Amino acid sequence: MLELQGIPVSPGVAIASALVLDPDGYRIPRCIVPASDVEGEFARLQDAVDEVAQKLEQSRLETTATAGSKTGDIFAAQLQMLHDPRLHSELQKRIREDHQSAAFAVSSVLHNYATALQRLENPFLADRAQDVLDIERQLLMQLGAVTRQPLMELNESVIVLSRMLTPTETAGLNREFVKGFCTEVGGPGGHTAIVAKGLEIPAVVGIGEFLPVIAGADCVIVDGDRGRLIIDPTDEVLDSYRQRAEYRRTLALRLAEQSQLPAETTDNVRISLNANIEFPHETGSCLQRGADGIGLYRTEFLYLSSEEEPTEEDHYEAYAEVISQMGGRPVVIRTLDLGADKMGHGKRAQAENNPFLGLRSIRLSLRNLDLFRPQLRAVLRAAALGDVRVMFPLVTTIGELRQARMLLNVVAEDLKESGVPYRSDLPVGMMVEVPAAVITLERFAAEVDFFSIGTNDLAQYTLAVDRSNESVADLYQSSDPAVLRLIQASIDVAELTQTPLSVCGEMSSNPARALLLLGMGVRNLSVPPSALPRVKKAIRSVSIKQCEEIAERICKLESARDVDLYLMDRLADLAPELVMQ
Numbered sequence: 001m002l003e004l005q006g007i008p009v010s011p012g013v014a015i016a017s018a019l020v021l022d023p024d025g026y027r028i029p030r031c032i033v034p035a036s037d038v039e040g041e042f043a044r045l046q047d048a049v050d051e052v053a054q055k056l057e058q059s060r061l062e063t064t065a066t067a068g069s070k071t072g073d074i075f076a077a078q079l080q081m082l083h084d085p086r087l088h089s090e091l092q093k094r095i096r097e098d099h100q101s102a103a104f105a106v107s108s109v110l111h112n113y114a115t116a117l118q119r120l121e122n123p124f125l126a127d128r129a130q131d132v133l134d135i136e137r138q139l140l141m142q143l144g145a146v147t148r149q150p151l152m153e154l155n156e157s158v159i160v161l162s163r164m165l166t167p168t169e170t171a172g173l174n175r176e177f178v179k180g181f182c183t184e185v186g187g188p189g190g191h192t193a194i195v196a197k198g199l200e201i202p203a204v205v206g207i208g209e210f211l212p213v214i215a216g217a218d219c220v221i222v223d224g225d226r227g228r229l230i231i232d233p234t235d236e237v238l239d240s241y242r243q244r245a246e247y248r249r250t251l252a253l254r255l256a257e258q259s260q261l262p263a264e265t266t267d268n269v270r271i272s273l274n275a276n277i278e279f280p281h282e283t284g285s286c287l288q289r290g291a292d293g294i295g296l297y298r299t300e301f302l303y304l305s306s307e308e309e310p311t312e313e314d315h316y317e318a319y320a321e322v323i324s325q326m327g328g329r330p331v332v333i334r335t336l337d338l339g340a341d342k343m344g345h346g347k348r349a350q351a352e353n354n355p356f357l358g359l360r361s362i363r364l365s366l367r368n369l370d371l372f373r374p375q376l377r378a379v380l381r382a383a384a385l386g387d388v389r390v391m392f393p394l395v396t397t398i399g400e401l402r403q404a405r406m407l408l409n410v411v412a413e414d415l416k417e418s419g420v421p422y423r424s425d426l427p428v429g430m431m432v433e434v435p436a437a438v439i440t441l442e443r444f445a446a447e448v449d450f451f452s453i454g455t456n457d458l459a460q461y462t463l464a465v466d467r468s469n470e471s472v473a474d475l476y477q478s479s480d481p482a483v484l485r486l487i488q489a490s491i492d493v494a495e496l497t498q499t500p501l502s503v504c505g506e507m508s509s510n511p512a513r514a515l516l517l518l519g520m521g522v523r524n525l526s527v528p529p530s531a532l533p534r535v536k537k538a539i540r541s542v543s544i545k546q547c548e549e550i551a552e553r554i555c556k557l558e559s560a561r562d563v564d565l566y567l568m569d570r571l572a573d574l575a576p577e578l579v580m581q
């Protein structure tokens with residue numbers, strides 16, 4: 001058994017066989033073969049080399065006949081690489097002496113060759129790296145180590161193990177068969193983590209290099225509560241985790257019984273408890289769990305989950321579906337938050353050294369009006385169907401907000417002149433995600449209808465920590481006293497100016513931290529659908545006075561660790577069944 005520690009980003013326990021993906025999406029059985037099987041493994045490699053050589057020769061002949069010898073010579077060069085004596089010598093050593101599987105040896109050796117070529121200053125030699133990788137893939141396919149089926153076409157339960165998963169890749173996971181995932185890199189506030197929560201897939205990221213040591217694990221456990229990956233667990237550990245999974249299942253059934261009860265404290269203070277969604281299909285889960293509305297509709301995933309750039313009609317249909325299903329409940333649509341670790345179909349004009357500090361969110365939208373206008377038109381049209389509000393992300397200056405509102409007004413005039421139905425009095429809000437916005441929030445209050453604190457980015461920019469970087473994950477804490485002071489300052493301005501305020505960042509999805517927010521004065525929370533039952537249970541277990549006592553005590557603590565330890569102690573006292581043992 002091997003136990004590895006990472007960063008928990010999506011709660012839950014998953015037990016299944018491992019599906020290991022290398023950085024290129026290959027399925028690589030990373031195993032050591034017994035001494036008795038070494039010669040058989042080497043024979044498999046030789047057969048694979050012969051098969052690939054025949055296919056390359058066939059490609060050379062066919063290409064030469066149709067496109068000329070110069071083009072056909074591409075395959076002749078690959079054949080020469082395939083038969084390179086040094087390559088065969090190293091592969092033979094790895095299999096016969098190191099007892100590596102043929103697939104693992106091929107992947108390791110050829111990837112090393114390709115990397116070495118890519119680092120050369122000679123452009124011609126660097127380009128040959130792609131030929132090496134092509135040979136690698138063909139050999140792996142012959143060895144049966146590369147699955148031709150994409151993740152969406154799985155037919156058995158798996159846990160995906162990979163160096164990384166992008167938000168787009170995560171959004172495309174087949175939830176029926178992908179029971180969890182773990183990655184070598186990533187941080188707790190990255191958008192991959194957010195998508196994992198939206199899909200309700202247990203996930204752990206930022207484990208560090210672990211793929212080379214998996215050695216063909218038959219069974220793995222993802223502990224999304226504690227941030228653990230357990231490879232080939234013992235029977236005792238397996239039984240323990242099966243019991244935990246059963247406890248979570250029975251707890252979910254008990255919490256489901258209160259799903260349609262109001263999120264109301266023991267002293268009868270009503271809390272508006274809404275849901276964050278990425279996809280229209282999540283609305284069913286939100287309603288089933290008693291959400292008061294949609295507090296954050298992350299529309300960029302309309303971009304990231306499609307192979308083509310969405311049209312105005314694509315936007316409109318997605319929004320209309322959510323609005324219709326919510327049946328008159330409020331729906332807050334956030335405009336595109338592309339950029340940083342979420343890119344759509346458009347490419348950057350140039351590489352950015354610090355994309356989280358670069359052209360993203362509202363900045364990107366205001367620079368790309370062909371991208372922004374169709375969305376605003378769709379929002380205004382959809383707003384005629386129900387209780388809809390629009391919200392702009394990552395607003396830093398008054399100028400940005402005014403420019404966005406002006407464009408919204410221009411688009412509304414266009415719709416009016418065209419006779420297209422739309423809502424003229426659409427409430428407009430802004431995300432409070434950067435310290436600059438907090439410091440000048442009184443000025444913004446005069447120009448918006450509501451605020452929504454995004455604790456993910458607010459923590460990132462306050463603490464100067466890339467929230468997707470596992471190397472500094474220990475510093476990324478929304479419960480840090482500095483972040484809490486900015487949240488409190490925002491709440492104070494909202495109360496002073498009588499501007500409605502909600503918290504929609506991941507901080508609010510933690511039941512213990514949610515109690516702190518109530519004590520600080522927040523009365524509107526928006527959380528992932530999976531967090532609704534637990535947060536509601538926490539709310540219904542306390543009084544506002546108890547929450548205010550928690551907030552008062554927190555003000556005297558000096559570190560995020562102290563804050564979280566205290567909050568967990570209080571949650572254990574007030575709602576013990578929510579604290580996993």
